[in-house]
Amino acid sequence: MSIRHGLLALLAAGPRYGSRLRTDFEARTGGTWPLNIGQVYTTLGRLERDGMVARQGVDEAGRELYALTEAGRTELRAWYARPVERASPPRDELAIKLVMAVGSDGVDVREVVEAQRRHVTQALHDHVRRRAEALARAPGHPQEMARLLVLEQLVFQAEAEVRWLDHCEARLLRLTREAEPPPDEQPGP
Template sequence: MSIRHGLLALLERGPRYGSQLRTEFESRTGSTWPLNVGQVYTTLGRLERDGMVVQDSEDTAGHSLYAITDEGREELRSWYGAPVDRTSPARDELAIKLAMAVGAPGVDIRAVIQAQRHHTVKAMQDYTRLKAQALDSGPADRDEVAWLLVLEQLIFQAEAEARWLDHCESRLVRLAAAATTDPAPAPPVKPRAKNRR
């Protein structure tokens, strides 16, 4: 997830200071990806170094306000216009866990899958409940629409994960069934010892 581009998008709406950017970022994403203020200021420092933002002025409380530059706007437009690259997918802890659990001694992989499925379905129900609450609250402003988009992505992602877990379980059942129907390999024949006289 690009914090860099998220901050540029917020700055395009006008100058902001770090804590304000953090609050608006979390509001827009429903605190799905919490930021700490140090992360925001580190990213602002890099953006400033790269000519994407400048310290514009201070507000009445003495906070340094950052503003997007023309280079920052161009970077933001490029980001909006380019598809998200899927050629180097992020590491997925669940996929790694299941890959390592296959054949691991003492690990009941079906129990691992069941525990994850329970967690995934509960998360999907929670996200769906949050979506219903958001829709019941009346007309949506820009931040509420953004939050709904994030929630719907989380719901679809949880649905896909549940389907994938079903697939993993059925594959393991087929593999186990195939292993029990295959004849066991014959034990190796030991060469006879020659009689010595």
């Protein structure tokens, strides 16, 4: 996730102080990706160093305000125009866990798959419930639309993971069947 670009996008609406950026980011993403306030200020420092934001005084409570510079606006426009790169997908802990479990002594891969399926099914139910709640609120409001888009992405990702786990289980079952000797060749009692 690009916190850097998320902060630039929020600053496009006007100057903000760090904790407000954190609050706005979390609200916009439906609380799905919480930010550490230190992460916000570290990112603001780098953006300032790179000339994309500048300090613009303080507000009435004495909090330092940050504003988008022209270089920041240019970078933000370029980010919106650029597709998200999929050439080198991020490492996926679940995929790594399954490939390591295959062929490992003492590990029942089907149990690993089933434990993950239970977990992701519960997450899917939670995402669907939160999506229904978001739909019941003001669905035409931009803030709710943003939250709804994030929740729908989470629903689709969970559904895809369940389908992939089903596929893994089916493939493991076929592998097990192929490895078993035919019934007439099995050792007798």
